[in-house]
Amino acid sequence: MVSAIVFDLDGVLIESHSSWERLHEYFGADEKKRKENMSRYFSKEIDYGQWIREDVSLWKRNGILPHKSEIEDALKDYVFIDGVRECIKILKEKELKLFIISAGIDLLAQNAGTELGIYDIWANGFQYNERGYLTGKDVWRVDLLRKDIVINKIMEKNHFKKEEIISIGDSKYDIPMFNLSGLSIAFDPKDEEVKKEADITICERNLLRILDYIKL
Numbered sequence: 001m002v003s004a005i006v007f008d009l010d011g012v013l014i015e016s017h018s019s020w021e022r023l024h025e026y027f028g029a030d031e032k033k034r035k036e037n038m039s040r041y042f043s044k045e046i047d048y049g050q051w052i053r054e055d056v057s058l059w060k061r062n063g064i065l066p067h068k069s070e071i072e073d074a075l076k077d078y079v080f081i082d083g084v085r086e087c088i089k090i091l092k093e094k095e096l097k098l099f100i101i102s103a104g105i106d107l108l109a110q111n112a113g114t115e116l117g118i119y120d121i122w123a124n125g126f127q128y129n130e131r132g133y134l135t136g137k138d139v140w141r142v143d144l145l146r147k148d149i150v151i152n153k154i155m156e157k158n159h160f161k162k163e164e165i166i167s168i169g170d171s172k173y174d175i176p177m178f179n180l181s182g183l184s185i186a187f188d189p190k191d192e193e194v195k196k197e198a199d200i201t202i203c204e205r206n207l208l209r210i211l212d213y214i215k216l
Helices: 019-027 031-042 048-059 068-075 084-093 106-116 147-158 172-178 192-197 207-213
Strands: 004-007 097-105 120-128 134-139 165-169 183-187 200-202
Touching: 004 147, 019 048, 019 068, 019 097, 031 048, 048 120, 048 134, 068 106, 068 120, 084 097, 084 106, 084 207, 097 106, 097 147, 106 120, 147 165, 147 172, 165 172, 172 183, 172 192, 183 192, 183 207, 200 207
Parallel strands: 004 097, 004 165, 097 120, 165 183, 183 200
Antiparallel strands: 120 134
């Protein structure tokens, strides 16, 4: 019996490939340094928290990091994937527990979640000083490569068994999440790896399609 459904955010619930990309573009981050930071993370030279801190440092203007209001402004315009509102409404009516796990930004995940009525959210954030400016320090909750850690925490807290969980993602970074789920769905997949590992692949960009495979 299904008890919980776990969603990735970018590309699954909202039309966005990466909230990080949106912020980098908004603040004009140096692309060469961004790629260097990414390379250092994937080569395991730095951990995900350090990657966040290194990327945030690229947003300085005249030596000053952005204010929280600027982060909010950069992330405010998002669009839900077709069928999301209707799909989430049906799932909530069936009293399933819904979660968002994203290696993106918590402000965006929380805003989208609030609109949909999903409040169990795992995403990354920033620390701010008393005036609301970024300090450069991170709030690291979700490692891009280790979403399974979060799934484990959810399972322990809610006493879920693997077979009670359905996970929905769109990239290879969701595979660790798939591995701890009874049913995994690759929704409009971005890469071949996630298609190979998922139990089901949906190529139509309408979230209502997942209901075809969920026993409610």
